[in-house]
Amino acid sequence: MIQAIDLTKRYEDGLLALDHLNINIQPGQIYCLLGANGAGKTTTINLFFNFIEPTSGKALLNGKDCTREPLEAKQYAAYVSENVMLYGNFTARQNLDFFTKLAGRKNLSKEDYYMVMRQVGLPERAFEQRVKTFSKGMRQKLGIAIAILKQAPALLLDEPTSGLDPKAGAEFVELLLRLRGEGKAILMSTHDIFRAKEIADVVGIMKEGVLIMEKTKEDLKYEDLEKLYLKYMEVS
Amino acid sequence: MILHIVRKELLVNLLSMRFLAGFIVSALMMGIVGYVLVEDYAARVQKYLADVQEHREALAQTKVYSTIAVVVDIPPSPLSVFSRGSQDLPTSVLVSPYHTPSLIDEGGGTATIGLSGTSSQPGNPLLRMFSSIDLGFVISTILSLFAVLLVFDSFSGEREQGTLKMLLSSSTGRVHLFAGKFLGALLTLAIPLTVGFLEVMLLWALHPALSFGGSVWVSTGLIYLSSLMFLSGFLSLALLLSLYARESSSCLMYLLLGWVTVAVVIPAGAEFIADSVRPRGDRENMLSESANARREFLKVYESIEYRQIGSWNNVSLDPFAGESFLGITQEEALNRLAYNRKVVPMKFRYAEERYRAVESYAQSLRRWGRTRDNLMRPSLCVVYNNVVKAIAGTDIDSFDDAVQRARLYRGAMMAYLEPKSATPEWFTRVFEYPDVQPTESNQRYWQSLIEKQGERAVEKILSWDRVTALDLASMPSPAVGAPESAERAAHALPDGVILFASCLLFIALSIIRVLHYPLN
Numbered sequence: 185m186i187q188a189i190d191l192t193k194r195y196e197d198g199l200l201a202l203d204h205l206n207i208n209i210q211p212g213q214i215y216c217l218l219g220a221n222g223a224g225k226t227t228t229i230n231l232f233f234n235f236i237e238p239t240s241g242k243a244l245l246n247g248k249d250c251t252r253e254p255l256e257a258k259q260y261a262a263y264v265s266e267n268v269m270l271y272g273n274f275t276a277r278q279n280l281d282f283f284t285k286l287a288g289r290k291n292l293s294k295e296d297y298y299m300v301m302r303q304v305g306l307p308e309r310a311f312e313q314r315v316k317t318f319s320k321g322m323r324q325k326l327g328i329a330i331a332i333l334k335q336a337p338a339l340l341l342d343e344p345t346s347g348l349d350p351k352a353g354a355e356f357v358e359l360l361l362r363l364r365g366e367g368k369a370i371l372m373s374t375h376d377i378f379r380a381k382e383i384a385d386v387v388g389i390m391k392e393g394v395l396i397m398e399k400t401k402e403d404l405k406y407e408d409l410e411k412l413y414l415k416y417m418e419v420s
Numbered sequence: 421m422i423l424h425i426v427r428k429e430l431l432v433n434l435l436s437m438r439f440l441a442g443f444i445v446s447a448l449m450m451g452i453v454g455y456v457l458v459e460d461y462a463a464r465v466q467k468y469l470a471d472v473q474e475h476r477e478a479l480a481q482t483k484v485y486s487t488i489a490v491v492v493d494i495p496p497s498p499l500s501v502f503s504r505g506s507q508d509l510p511t512s513v514l515v516s517p518y519h520t521p522s523l524i525d526e527g528g529g530t531a532t533i534g535l536s537g538t539s540s541q542p543g544n545p546l547l548r549m550f551s552s553i554d555l556g557f558v559i560s561t562i563l564s565l566f567a568v569l570l571v572f573d574s575f576s577g578e579r580e581q582g583t584l585k586m587l588l589s590s591s592t593g594r595v596h597l598f599a600g601k602f603l604g605a606l607l608t609l610a611i612p613l614t615v616g617f618l619e620v621m622l623l624w625a626l627h628p629a630l631s632f633g634g635s636v637w638v639s640t641g642l643i644y645l646s647s648l649m650f651l652s653g654f655l656s657l658a659l660l661l662s663l664y665a666r667e668s669s670s671c672l673m674y675l676l677l678g679w680v681t682v683a684v685v686i687p688a689g690a691e692f693i694a695d696s697v698r699p700r701g702d703r704e705n706m707l708s709e710s711a712n713a714r715r716e717f718l719k720v721y722e723s724i725e726y727r728q729i730g731s732w733n734n735v736s737l738d739p740f741a742g743e744s745f746l747g748i749t750q751e752e753a754l755n756r757l758a759y760n761r762k763v764v765p766m767k768f769r770y771a772e773e774r775y776r777a778v779e780s781y782a783q784s785l786r787r788w789g790r791t792r793d794n795l796m797r798p799s800l801c802v803v804y805n806n807v808v809k810a811i812a813g814t815d816i817d818s819f820d821d822a823v824q825r826a827r828l829y830r831g832a833m834m835a836y837l838e839p840k841s842a843t844p845e846w847f848t849r850v851f852e853y854p855d856v857q858p859t860e861s862n863q864r865y866w867q868s869l870i871e872k873q874g875e876r877a878v879e880k881i882l883s884w885d886r887v888t889a890l891d892l893a894s895m896p897s898p899a900v901g902a903p904e905s906a907e908r909a910a911h912a913l914p915d916g917v918i919l920f921a922s923c924l925l926f927i928a929l930s931i932i933r934v935l936h937y938p939l940n
Contacts, residue, residue, distance in 0.1 A: 273431075273436070
């Protein structure tokens with residue numbers, strides 16, 4: 185569902201942000217990308233949404249090339265950023281309405297929007313509240329609600345739990361697990377090693393644009409991911 | 421897809437403080453300026469109608485052909501509310517056998533202006549920029565600034581906030597996103613623009629002294645469309661810069677600099693540059709040529725011997741204009757007629773020579789004006805104002821056309837008058853009123869009348885008031901009026917094409933940029 189084949193990105197200033205990345209995420213699988221700042225995690229997600237163009241290689245969503253057929257490819261994926269930013273003067277429902285219509289979903293009723301907002305754990309009073317009054321956790325949940333309503337089979341999340349309080353973080357993880365249960369393929373970049381170990385089916389560690397380690401949940405069953413991460417980070 | 425983005429942009433804009441502030445300022449400005457200019461137009465219409473009546477009555481009172489002077493009044497344009505045009509344009513053109521109308525008149529007629537479409541005193545061009553506040557000015561400055569403030573952070577701001585990634589993570593194409601943003605902003609700007617136009621139309625409709633034909637409404641529609649095109653140009657330019665700026669604040673700074681350049685610096689600077697690229701004609705030279713022609717004419721005029729054989733009184737003589745003799749003997753009138761056969765054609769020729777001297781100066785000013793206009797054309801504001809001026813019929817070309825038509829009319833008038841110059845009615849009516857002749861018997865009679873009834877009785881006999889006016893029914897009538905709306909639209913076409921092409925260019929450049937807009 186989410187596939188990178190020799191995906192490489194070198195920026196105009198010469199920085200090699202991503203070097204021949206190969207990953208393949210199946211439906212019902214959560215893939216956590218770990219790595220320090222500047223390791224290439226965000227670049228990877230940016231390439232899947234064609235926010236930037238790859239230098240070489242391919243990013244595929246459901247087999248569609250994200251560079252050659254970006255609009256078709258993006259139909260299969262939803263995006264949640266580290267800091268979901270929406271239109272502050274719009275209410276939560278108006279934001280949902282706008283983004284789901286952009287995703288091509290029409291004829292959704294007010295109740296449909298309310299149902300999804302309940303599903304992601306937004307309090308009822310927030311449904312018709314302007315988003316500029318929302319906390320970060322509420323905005324992240326609304327971002328997930330948009331992703332759910334898009335009904336995309338793949339979900340790409342760029343450090344979605346960073347800055348969330350423990351309760352909000354736990355609720356967020358619960359949501360992801362539910363989505364995995366529905367068969368979504370999920371790629372999540374994160375700094376949170378413990379959370380990654382908790383939910384990931386596959387963990388990848390990136391360093392200076394290179395995927396230096398990839399292990400499945402089974403591989404990690406008897407290993408300490410934190411130690412492993414620190415070990416890989418120390419290796420020059 | 422585009423419609424959703426348009427709707428969102430419209431909503432975001434309408435809910436913003438900047439829209440509220442911009443809307444209030446522009447609606448107020450357009451309302452106030454509209455009210456002042458509609459009142460001003462109504463006053464000018466009253467003056468025009470009074471002038472037409474006065475000039476018609478004066479012409480109907482003409483007693484001899486040589487004093488015929490047709491003053492052609494130019495009606496004020498109802499669309500002057502959108503563009504007042506050059507402030508120093510005259511409202512009438514004099515047509516007479518001794519005066520050929522020209523765009524520049526060195527004092528021979530009522531049409532006395534300094535320069536084609538420019539101030540006669542170079543002075544400070546910055547002051548000239550703001551000398552004419554009309555709706556065109558409000559739209560080209562206030563609304564263009566509003567456009568800049570509305571979209572300066574359209575892309576850079578959304579990128580900073582992070583909403584741009586959310587937008588582009590959906591199946592929205594980048595071109596669709598640009599189109600949606602552009603149309604949303606244009607619709608937002610169309611609100612104050614439409615309100616401004618409605619204010620003017622309401623003022624027109626409510627004014628008791630004003631009523632307009634269909635062509636005014638068509639031209640108003642054209643000005644509205646041109647205004648939308650102008651605002652589109654500004655919006656697409658602002659969006660283009662927003663696509664290049666890394667930060668909204670720097671984008672705003674660049675755009676404000678650009679706005680000052682386009683709205684103030686280029687129009688003001690062009691006049692200075694035009695002066696160095698193509699110097700204006702020398703007015704002193706024109707006046708000197710004109711004075712030479714006058715001297716030459718007088719020399720020849722005075723060399724023609726005139727032997728008076730009879731007497732005259734109540735006479736008006738001017739070598740540069742018509743002449744009228746009431747108290748002249750028929751014998752002397754015939755003698756004068758023979759003299760006139762030599763002198764009158766000379767006077768007609770002198771009028772042409774004087775016109776040529778003036779027209780050569782006018783041509784040099786037209787060339788200078790064209791150079792200046794071309795130098796100004798990189799400014800969208802100037803191009804837009806040119807379009808509005810041309811559609812409103814208040815540009816220098818429309819006035820030039822009116823003068824040109826007056827000149828053509830003079831040709832027809834001269835064809836009618838030249839045969840008349842060989843008749844006594846050219847200068848006298850003594851053959852119809854022989855009792856005004858200063859003959860010995862008449863003078864004896866006047867003396868006795870003075871003794872009996874006083875001097876007033878004789879004055880009555882020798883007054884032009886008792887002479888019936890000439891029948892001028894067969895004289896061609898002037899057909900000088902405001903140009904038709906189609907003609908005005910044709911005048912506006914070159915600048916309209918520039919406006920449209922600029923708009924397309926900025927949109928095309930923005931689309932190219934948006935396709936490669938980095939979101940890292």
